[in-house]
Structure formats: structure tokens, C-alpha cells
Amino acid sequence: MDLRVLGSAPTDPFLSAADLFETEYDLDKPVHVTVRDDPDERTWAAHYDDRHELNISRQAATSAMGRELVLHELAHMVRYEEQHASHIQSTEEALYLALSGKSVERRKLAHCYQIANHMKDIYADDITLSLGLAEKLVHFLESELARAIAANPGPSPWPNSRLVTANADPEITAVNAAFALALVERHGLIDPDHRIYDLAHAAADDAPDVELSAFKERFRSLSDDPTESDYRKALVDVTREYAIGTNDRGGPAAAD
Incomplete structure (x- = not known):
């Protein structure tokens, strides 16, 4: 999986999530991660022809749930690539x-x-x-x-x-x-x-x-x-x- 963290941000929660994710799943498109300074920014994913985008606040990314939040959004990306009816x-x-x-x-x-x-x-x-x-x-x-x-x-x-x-x-x-x-x-x-x-x-x-x-x-x-x-x-x-x-x-x- 091609995961790119854009800008200055801690990479540990994203790399940890990617390592666990890749034990069972993969994505065809790269994932571009944008870490935002606004602590109230909600975590969300967007999907494009050439990539997925993961937007997350710095507070969320470095929290106790950081890895799990990232994994949850990666799972949404899998469902989107599968063309699952829900997505x-x-x-x-x-x-x-x-x-x-x-x-x-x-x-x-x-x-x-x-x-x-x-x-x-x-x-x-x-x-x-x-x-x-x-x-x-x-x-x-x-x-x-x-x-x-x-x-x-x-x-x-x-x-x-x-x-x-x-x-x-x-x-x-x-x-x-x-x-x-x-x-x-x-x-x-x-x-x-x-x-x-x-x-x-x-x-x-x-x-x-x-x-x-x-x-x-x-x-x-x-x-x-x-x-x-x-x-x-x-x-x-x-x-x-x-x-x-x-x-x-x-x-x-x-x-x-």
C-alpha cells in the first residue's frame, strides 16, 4: 500500500495502521494523508480517480485512538474500491x-x-x-x-x-x-x-x-x-x- 503523509506530522500512527492493515488487506490506489491543526476537524476520507485522501486532525492522529481511526478510514477505502453497495x-x-x-x-x-x-x-x-x-x-x-x-x-x-x-x-x-x-x-x-x-x-x-x-x-x-x-x-x-x-x-x- 502506498501511503503518503503530507506536511510535517508524526508518522507513527499511520505506519502502525498500515502495517496492521496490510496483514489482511491492500489498496490499489495511493493514500494521501493530510494532518490538520484544527483539533475539531473530523476524520474523513475522500475518493478520487487516482487516489484516496485521509483528512485527520493532529489531536486525533496522536490520540489513544489514532491508529484505530486511521484503520477505520482505510477500511472505508477498501469498501469503496470493492464498489460495495454501501459505499x-x-x-x-x-x-x-x-x-x-x-x-x-x-x-x-x-x-x-x-x-x-x-x-x-x-x-x-x-x-x-x-x-x-x-x-x-x-x-x-x-x-x-x-x-x-x-x-x-x-x-x-x-x-x-x-x-x-x-x-x-x-x-x-x-x-x-x-x-x-x-x-x-x-x-x-x-x-x-x-x-x-x-x-x-x-x-x-x-x-x-x-x-x-x-x-x-x-x-x-x-x-x-x-x-x-x-x-x-x-x-x-x-x-x-x-x-x-x-x-x-x-x-x-x-x-x-
């Missing part, structure tokens, strides 16, 4: 199909994009977890879910949270909890008495209109290699269930 489906198209003709609050529309990202993350984490990163990921999910539930979560010890946003809304927090449970159950990472279940149910109690078990099952049961049509339907269905409270049969979603 070539337009989120905007799926949201249009799901919500056309419906009136949806701006906050819920923003949440729908986060839900779409969760579905992509399921497939990226199928790769990262195959590299043996379970313990740290479970700790990360547990910590971030606890912060999201707290009234004043404060600064995160884990950069680039996937579960906490400013002024976390109870409804999307409950969906985020469902995602966390789905991910750990999908890979058999925890025992039934793990604390994350108590946290998830606390999140669900704060959002009675969100059915935790239903969203968990939607994330957990995503097939490994769906067709483009099947993946589009899954994304449309979960969007409708969250944004307008209807399931894939067109009826009202069940209450928690």
Missing part, C-alpha cells in the same frame, strides 16, 4: 426516495445522514474488527454512549466520536445506542450482562418514540454483500422508520 449508494438519492412528499424536521433530516453513515460504518468495521481491535472499540462505544446520555457530556477523551454530537438529541442518541449494540452483537464482542446494555436502555428510556430493538436489528442484520437494490431498500426503510415513523410495510412503527 456507492448516494445518500441523497435514498433520502429523496424515503422522504419524498413528507414534511421532516431539519434536525431529523440531519440525523438521517448520521444513520446512513452508521450503515457504512457497519461495513467498514466488519473489516477493522477482523484485524483484532475489539477491546478498544467496545471501550470507545461504551464511553461515548455514556457521554451522550449525560446531561453535560463535556470534552471527549476519544476524538472523532461516532455517537456524540453537540447538544445530543435523545432520539438520535437512542439510534446511536442501537448502532453500538448492533456492532458488538454482530461480532460477538460482549457478554449479555455488559454495561453497554444498561446504557443503551437508558438512552431508549429518554426517547420513547424510538424502538431500540428494531433499529438494532436493522443494523445488526445487514447482509455482508447486498445488491445495490437491497441496500437501497434497507437505507430507505430505516430512514422512513426514523424520520416519519413508518416501517417497511408502510404502517406505523411500533412504539418502544
Whole structure:
């Protein structure tokens, strides 16, 4: 794998991630890494005809989760090169199909994009977890879910949270909890008495209109290699269930 860190930045987290990544996977295109000084810059990947780009803050790159953040984005690049349905489906198209003709609050529309990202993350984490990163990921999910539930979560010890946003809304927090449970159950990472279940149910109690078990099952049961049509339907269905409270049969979603 051709990985190039641009500008002055510590190379250890990137080289460590690349070494572990290459034990099982490879990329056809080079990866250009840009390390940004803004500590609030989120980690994200972009894809071009001749390269992938990884953007990450210096704080995130040098944190305890630095290697894992890099591996997660490399996994997204693998999915993109594979032309996996989850990574070539337009989120905007799926949201249009799901919500056309419906009136949806701006906050819920923003949440729908986060839900779409969760579905992509399921497939990226199928790769990262195959590299043996379970313990740290479970700790990360547990910590971030606890912060999201707290009234004043404060600064995160884990950069680039996937579960906490400013002024976390109870409804999307409950969906985020469902995602966390789905991910750990999908890979058999925890025992039934793990604390994350108590946290998830606390999140669900704060959002009675969100059915935790239903969203968990939607994330957990995503097939490994769906067709483009099947993946589009899954994304449309979960969007409708969250944004307008209807399931894939067109009826009202069940209450928690």
C-alpha cells in the first residue's frame, strides 16, 4: 500500500495502521494523508480517480485512538474500491426516495445522514474488527454512549466520536445506542450482562418514540454483500422508520 503523509506530522500512527492493515488487506490506489491543526476537524476520507485522501486532525492522529481511526478510514477505502453497495449508494438519492412528499424536521433530516453513515460504518468495521481491535472499540462505544446520555457530556477523551454530537438529541442518541449494540452483537464482542446494555436502555428510556430493538436489528442484520437494490431498500426503510415513523410495510412503527 502506498501511503503518503503530507506536511510535517508524526508518522507513527499511520505506519502502525498500515502495517496492521496490510496483514489482511491492500489498496490499489495511493493514500494521501493530510494532518490538520484544527483539533475539531473530523476524520474523513475522500475518493478520487487516482487516489484516496485521509483528512485527520493532529489531536486525533496522536490520540489513544489514532491508529484505530486511521484503520477505520482505510477500511472505508477498501469498501469503496470493492464498489460495495454501501459505499456507492448516494445518500441523497435514498433520502429523496424515503422522504419524498413528507414534511421532516431539519434536525431529523440531519440525523438521517448520521444513520446512513452508521450503515457504512457497519461495513467498514466488519473489516477493522477482523484485524483484532475489539477491546478498544467496545471501550470507545461504551464511553461515548455514556457521554451522550449525560446531561453535560463535556470534552471527549476519544476524538472523532461516532455517537456524540453537540447538544445530543435523545432520539438520535437512542439510534446511536442501537448502532453500538448492533456492532458488538454482530461480532460477538460482549457478554449479555455488559454495561453497554444498561446504557443503551437508558438512552431508549429518554426517547420513547424510538424502538431500540428494531433499529438494532436493522443494523445488526445487514447482509455482508447486498445488491445495490437491497441496500437501497434497507437505507430507505430505516430512514422512513426514523424520520416519519413508518416501517417497511408502510404502517406505523411500533412504539418502544
